[in-house]
Amino acid sequence: MKINRGERLSPIEQDPQVRRGNFYEVNKGFTPEMAIEEAERCLNCKDPKCVKGCPVNVNIPTFVRQIADGEFAEAAKTIKATNNLPAICGRVCPQEEQCEKQCVRAKAGGAVAIGALERFAADYALQKGEPQEPPKPRNGMRVAVVGSGPAGLTCAADCAKEGFEVTIFEAFHKAGGVLVYGIPEFRLPKSLVQAEIDKLKELGVTIVLDTVIGRTFTLEELCREYDAVFLGTGAGLPMFLNIKGENLSGVYTANEYLTRVNLMQAYLKDAATPVITGEKVVVVGGGNVAMDAARTALRMGAGKVTVVYRRSMEELPARKEEVENAIEEGIEMMLLTNPVEILGDKKVEGIKCNKMQLGQPDERGRATPIPVEGSEFVINCDQVIIAIGTSPNPLLAKSAKNLKTSPKGTIIINENGETSIENVYAGGDAVIGAATVILAMGAGKKAAASIVKKLRGKHGS
């Protein structure tokens, strides 16, 4: 077994000066030669810590070894055994916080680029068009999945493979949830999401668009029609700063700004949906969504984009790659800064901020930002995009009185993923609050396993 003692390889990327003006994917991935070279850096540890760092326990050493051996299709199969959406996860997972964080090579030339390798194998399989295994024969039972984001797609696929007749209900006119309305094209090409959705259809899954559960149909109605229901409704409700001036024209939530650009394709010249991008844009927040909004604004023609975040770079929750990319593209990161008022008469004219310093850790262990007295200053801008997080949409819970939710609005489930209503399961952001694609997928998978087990038991087969 050949071991490459060299440094971690970086995937090919579009030049920052070029990509800041287009919506094509920034990261172009590895060539086969690069993938093999990088895969050979894996030490194939006896006790692979990377697997423990993965929320869905992908067999990382095996697939990395398969890539090193040039068995790319086999590598993709290995990943797919536990991860339904590898081409997506390879692009959007926070690997540096998960698998790669645990890699023993971290201190010897950098962690193995597990994410980039996962993406490489998945893209290879997609391009090759490897046929997927046909689902088991239909068992006569029906499952409804509410929401077509990562949790819903995963749950639907797993149930369909086991022979259930699955119907996904989506409120929007396009399936994919946050993968299509939230994450921009330059980070996750929509053709990839579509390819995954097409595969679901091949498995016999029906997707019903333009249908809001809780409005068009109630949860009760679904329960009457289906043997089990999975709620993967995500965390779609934007949070606000609750400061003066937030309702001025020119203040967008990241959800609205990104939805207009991504889902409604306002970045295309012939799109009907308008979006206004300012000359000087301030994005508030430090997560992936904030980076997506900032980089999108740049591509939409903003002259200057500033990200304002109240803690320091160390606490900044966005993926490292996105932050680095954003900075390379010319986005200014204004750290330890917290907005106190959005200024303007009807339209945004500026944002008043405080400088912050870090105090004691909070209950999550993150340092609490404290305003520095007398540090108020104004950033001149004509647009503010608020990207400080989202919470679950209460629409469905409100219409289903016996569905138990927490004070934060998240749906309460038991260890099997089942809610307070029998045969109604939930998972993903709707249950844990805004998190990652991979956690949502893991939850969808777990719920599917519970549904399969319970319904099979019921029917004694």
Added chain:
Amino acid sequence: MFKIVSKRNLGVNVNEYVIDAPAVARNARPGQFVILRVEEKGERVPFTICDANRIMGTVTILVQTVGATTRKLAALKEGDYIPTFVGPLGNPTELSHYNGVLLIAGGIGSAVIYPQAKVLYGIGKPADVILGARTKDLVMYKRELSAYAKKLYVMTDDGSDGEQGFVTQKLKELLEGGARYEMVMAVGPLGMMKAVCEVTKQYNIPTTVSMNSVMVDGTGMCGGCRLTVGGKTRYACVDGPEFDGHLVDFDEAMARASFYKNIEKDHLCKLREAGNEN
């Protein structure tokens, strides 16, 4: 895809569409709205449900041709299909417990008060109705509403139908003449709703208004439709669309409503250049 079962021209630039949408019709109640798209690359635009027929599975909407989307919709004919028609969204408004309701509509606001007039008539408490418009051709649903109203008044700016003047003049006249209402519902342009609320506030009459804000999803996701009601931020899509008019910050709502005005004009110019105008 949703079929346009019928299309009827109601005036210079207003059309009534009956859309085949059984799932929407089934649960639709007065006060709720739908979001539609006219074509695959189309914008999502909200319209109040004017009528719903559960047996036929149809939903009726009134559409004034004002922008790019409504212009494209106006170009469609009976039997054509639109790709999105989602709903019913928003909260229904229940007026049946009031004794003495006055419904006021400006322009296609008639679409919103019509189902209320029908319900109130059905329970034996018919409402008084004031319809207002710039001119005769823009007075909508006069015949339909006259069937359900206790008394129907029409006000036009130019006096071409009914009396000359604004709806607020008739409102004041009725109140000064001793009419007693437990509830006024006003639906129309923001300026008109604001003016009505200023009058009813003086008389201390609870007033409901319908906020047709700019929105994308209609489910609380984008926050684009937010407005200030009683000092608190509310969403027209999930908290409304109908609110206590005395608490709505109309000036802010007007500023927000005009946000896309210039872009909209630009779009229309492009459409005209492309010769797509109908």
